[in-house]
Amino acid sequence: MHEASSASRSENRALLVSAIHLAASGDAAGLRNVYDLTSAKLFGICLRICADREAAEDVLQDVYVKVWRRAASFDASRASPVSWLATIARNAAVDWRRAEHRHDAMPDKAMAAIADDAPLADALMEGDEERRRLLVCLEGLPSEQSSAIRSAFLQGFTYQQLAERSDTPLGTVKSWIRRGMLRLKDCLGHG
Amino acid sequence: MVDAAEEQDRGALAAELALGLLEGAERAQALRLCLSDPVFAREVEGWTTRLSPLLDTLPPVLPSSRVWHTVAARIGAAPEAPSLNRLHAWRAGALMSGAVAAALALFIVLRPVEPTARMPMAVSQLKGTDEAQVLAISYDPRKGILQVGSQAEPGDGKRAELWVIPQDGVPRSLGMMAHQGGAIPVDPAMRPLIAAGATLAVTMEDPATAPHAAPSSLPVMTGKISMI
Structure with missing residues (x-):
């Protein structure tokens, strides 16, 4: 059972990589395949962060237009296709949240640099192993630290919003995050 | 030369940017740093990579069909992409x-x-x-x-x-x-x-x-x- 699911995962990964390559060659059918394979997953990410269905769909459109434009820069030897796409989706959704609350425009090139210089993930990125280790390390943190990290990453909250939500001084929230991130890095580095 | 304290601040800033915690001027500044400082940019990427498995824990949701139609129009493809x-x-x-x-x-x-x-x-x-x-x-x-x-x-x-x-x-x-x-x-x-x-x-x-x-x-x- 486990073998079968890992075989189908690597088959899906290969399909996704070939669809991204096809899109990179300028073939819209490639993008359509990428969309069919990933839109539900990426929409789940946009929806969680935007917390508004219509806005999340607008962001999702931008995500696939970005994928179309950046497909040629995708490097399968450096990044897992799913985490490359998930990162573009998350960045776009966070960007929408920031733009929604304040209108100082983000330097667009900088956002592009982040997603284009894609995650330095190795081939295991989609494996359960990576996720398991991350979750174990997060659970090892004091609960206020891990929940602040999760809320920031998965819901797009700013320091200010985290402080308001937990009814905690801003400085305390900052120190939760900074300590938590240092310990997390340590745990992942040596786990 | 970058001293140890500054390096630690840089590390924290990279983590904060990757988490999406920054806003306004701070965020703009950190993003500019990504462009000008490849070491900093890699640090941000490292964090994004470490955290990205968390995105796998979110449930998938089907978007409505208007999303693909708009994407297709924006990239200049027929709404139903040509066959493969x-x-x-x-x-x-x-x-x-x-x-x-x-x-x-x-x-x-x-x-x-x-x-x-x-x-x-x-x-x-x-x-x-x-x-x-x-x-x-x-x-x-x-x-x-x-x-x-x-x-x-x-x-x-x-x-x-x-x-x-x-x-x-x-x-x-x-x-x-x-x-x-x-x-x-x-x-x-x-x-x-x-x-x-x-x-x-x-x-x-x-x-x-x-x-x-x-x-x-x-x-x-x-x-x-x-x-x-």
């Missing part, structure tokens, strides 16, 4: 539509398409990528005839081809469908394949070369067969 002559692409679609079909199966209403039918029948309600698109198909095993509802007429010279995909996952053509619907006689050799649990799928194909050994594009509609 590769079987593995079909399989990708079939895998995906397997998941979609499983979700849509909840919406299938098990009732005879023709109320007068008395004999056991197979029905399938196919749902398209556009939610508004629903196609009812019934099958009379006595006569070996499929009754197909009407569908929108495609404008690109292609026509809808109906496929049955049994448990082995290999699609077999049941023939082309007229957009106004009607009866499709099923080849006797294919009849046993039209059974509960098999999937019906529709792809858009060139009518001149039909029937085809394999689909050339992703399905536009899929549905499971139920016996009633």
